[in-house]
Amino acid sequence: KASAAVSVAPLQIENDQGQWLGWQRLEIPALHVSGPETPDLRASQIRFTDLLLSRVRQAGDAPDAPPLFQTKTLTLTDLVADDSSLQISDAGMNGAHGLIALDSTGQLATLIPVPDASGESPPPRESTAENGNPAPESDPAPRESDVSAPLPAFALRIDSLTLDNESTLQFRDAGVQPPFERTLFFEHLRLTGLQNTSPSAPAHLDTAFSTDAGAQLSILADLTPFARPPGFSVQLTGQQIALPRLSAYLEHTLGYQIESGDLDTRVTINGHADAFTGTASLKMTRLDLKGRPGSTQSASTAIPLDVALDQLKESDGIIELDIPFEHKAGESDVGLGSFVALIMKKALYQAAKTYVVNTFVPYANVVSVVALAGEQLFKLRFEPLPYDAGQLLPQRPQMDYLAAMKAVLEKRPTALKLCPVALPDEADTLSADDIAKLPEDLRKLPAVRVLTQKLEAGIRGEPLALAFADARAAIFRYMAGFSGLSGKTFISCGPVIDTGAGQPMLAFRVD
Structure with a gap:
């Protein structure tokens, strides 16, 4: 047996593509090592300062891109590890910042690329089916979950993972026009019960965050990420979601641009990665659509959605709908655009065509x-x-x-x-x-x-x-x-x- 205090100065691990990993300091107040052949490591606390993952090096003299992930501190408590398992009581991050940047082909630009054995690049992402219609049905491959899964070669258990309220996640997508960019500001995030020895036992996620467009969202979820296929039961609640920011994902499917409007929603989804069902409760306010540039519609056809949804709207111009949805095994992948567009299109087709505008008494100064x-x-x-x-x-x-x-x-x-x-x-x-x-x-x-x-x-x-x-x-x-x-x-x-x-x-x- 042996015990020691460990402190590691700044470290960088990199290759010609960029920096894989780095930190300013690693501190372990008391590291205990035991075992004659296979070491058994124990530490009540491990603390990383300014931890960084995956910073891609740019060509020429251009500065390096922002990293995929960085955090001011990462503190691991009650860690136990050997050659076949890793257990962590709590992993807490302060001031964490992530950047998910997709290039025009849908590849993660902030991840240092790893070529496969053939040396070929991964294929570009494919567009969703036109107009939101599912692809023709095909015979689905056998579900791996129907086969008894062996125990993992390496057992992992993290009792709790948390982010503080100074953490953010930025998302950029260069694959749509105009390019999409959104920043999430976390109020809290807590993931508990993550382990792979019982794949069907769910981990629990509780998070709330706001966006740079003023939306407020929260997610409660039970997740089985190590099941085959991974399963989930998710409840998402969102308020004051600015729909014009999502217009780039919806134009092709809807045939319209979203000019203005806010959305309050409550979405429940249950199932697996290859098949799921759910319900979306929508509360839409003054959602206006207009024809896409270059479309056959003239500018005069621009309409507020509450015109098309007249039968469903209330006197205050708010439209409330409950829309069920389903994704079956063998159908094309469901992306953000087709998912939201499917719900919007269902609402649009339920609508009537009449509209009455309230008249107002003018106030000349305003x-x-x-x-x-x-x-x-x-x-x-x-x-x-x-x-x-x-x-x-x-x-x-x-x-x-x-x-x-x-x-x-x-x-x-x-x-x-x-x-x-x-x-x-x-x-x-x-x-x-x-x-x-x-x-x-x-x-x-x-x-x-x-x-x-x-x-x-x-x-x-x-x-x-x-x-x-x-x-x-x-x-x-x-x-x-x-x-x-x-x-x-x-x-x-x-x-x-x-x-x-x-x-x-x-x-x-x-x-």
Whole structure:
């Protein structure tokens, strides 16, 4: 038997593709080793500082890409290991950051590539079936779960795995147009009961997170990742999901772009990786569709979804649906686009075709009433709210506008589309230090956090201006909440750049 304290200085393991693994420090206060031939390792605590996994090296003098995963600290408690097993009581991560970046072929660009024996690259991903229709049925291969699984050669057990509320996960997909990007900010994540000696015994996942678009989501799940095939029972709840951000995944299947709208949802899924069933409860608010660029539909066919779903909508313009879905063995893989599009399409085909727009009394200082061309209908139009170039916080003119808007909405409640407009380079003089001077409650807004990340990364031009416009809209929405307006008064609308040397603004629309 032997015992020792272990401290390992910075370490990097790399090859010509990049860095596989690295840390600034590894500390083991007390490592116990026993056994004459096969070592038995025990440690009450193992602590990694600035742990990094898979940083791909870029060509030429370009800086290395962000890593697949990094964490400020990883602390393992009550570890026991030998040549056939590993047990960990708790694995806790603080300040963890992951980056899942898919290239145009669907391959994970942040993972250092490992060629197979033939030296061939993995095949590119295939598109889902056109218009969301399943592929023709074929005879499915025998399910491996029908065969008794042998005990694993190496036994793994992790009683608890946790992430703190400073952890994030960024997702990028270059395989859709425009490229999709989303950042998740974890409130908590806890995975318990992960082990492979009893594959049918589920691990339990409990997590909640927000996104840089203001959505709030939570997941409760029972998972059997070591079963063959892996199984799951998942319940997902989401609020204020900005659907325009998912438009790139839905355009081909639906034949429409999503112009604006928010979604509250509750989804349950049960089954295995090759076959599952579920139900999606949807609550949609002012979801507007318009024809894709280059499609045969004219721009005049742009419709709000509550027109098509008139029979299902309530007086407040909210549409609620319960949509069952199923994926059978042998069908094509279900991706995010086909999954959401299938649900949306089912809702669309249940709809009627009539619509009545409520008329509003105009308030000249903020709104006007305009007639819809060719119809005996009217709509309320809010005038744009101008900002100075580079102005992030609302000043007296914006607060006066907000007060007048509140008076209008108290008399005529309705939901407004909030659409931020920016100039191409108006945020180029901004720095992360400027954001640090904001009040703490504003700095914590997801859109402001994303703006800070882009500033720290040295991003400039239109990508920064779009993030700046999003942050400006988020702060206005936050201030509106303090004035007494509900957070659901405003419906998400993606930021745009005004290339005509106009003026930054927040545009408001009601259809």
